[in-house]
Amino acid sequence: MPAGLIMLSVVPVVAGAARAAELTGGATVTPDNARFFASPAPVLVHIVGASLYCLLGAFQFAPGLRRRRPGWHRLAGRVLIPCGLAAALSGLWMTLFYPRPPSDDVLVTPIRLVFGSAMAGCLVLGFAAIRRRDIARHRAWMARGYAIGLGAGTQVLTHLPWILLAGQPRGLTRVLLILAGWVINLAVTEWTLRRRPTPTRSAKRRADAPAGLLAGQ
Template structure:
């Protein structure tokens, strides 16, 4: 006998004779599964939403270049050299959207082949976005409101993005998974700076109006810094994993 009098433990609840879950248990399991799925896609959905304004702005810019829009002092530099900005927008769109799906852990586990295939596309797209951004900072005429400080910030963070991606690639080639993950998260965080910069500018514009040159540079830098701070929190939040993949 294994009742409470002999084991000191309460007897286990008996399951239905059919051996099947009750309706309440089925509902609870379904709800828990749905919650997990929703939680797994919450971060990718938020990242895509963060990219919405920059992606729309990029699409409008491409439409201007391909649709024969009127040349103005604000867009003349793009018409004079359209290839860098076109490559920058196209690579940034792919990098932002594909990169968001790398933050869905369940999707990565179910489709590891997709994760690797997407990574092979993300690396050249990320490097193209970073390098064309650096080229435009150095060689395009500066628009009104962009000064030396903002140009310096763009050079620093653009270089940091490219370096992060290169270090992430080097890490995965040596099978250092945790290091690869950390550097790729940092590179993606910098690449998403344009979305966060919309959020740093919006309150200032609503309260104080258009920012001046110095304030604009600081608000732009705040977008990159906020993203990097969140990236470092994510990197350190998750439990440590082996630095090398198993054979």
């Protein structure tokens, strides 16, 4: 699982690193990158936050690592929540205050606002759940937040076939391909959450089972 999630993160992380190098290395200002040079702080916060969130967060989905090193899991979580919130909130700032690129349809803006807000909300709800020691809800909300954060990786996959067959997508086509990245991630996450019994349900079944069954008789 971690290896697959890291592979899905590679293209956005590499693209972010290239953008950071461009901003810090004095690259030529062009119409495509002028908005970033005009206000570089939000995009740099977004790149660093999202990269750490996606790469480090992948290891939170390794059950064996969680069991063997629960302290590492908790320490990583203390890093991941601020990184995820930084990525989500800086993404919202850029959506609201950066000029919209010519390739983006006007519908891209509300979609990004919805999913950026949803990611921040999932992280806050996940943090609140673990404070209440509600592990099942904590895992569910954190998984949803990570699915949204990894949307850029899935968007590479939704765009690639179209680019190879028809060229760079624009207008409504690009809107649907961007939306598909987030929808696919959330659909897979919800399917996974529903096919696995939560700790609460498992505990209830054990409590309701006859003593002989629990003892293996």
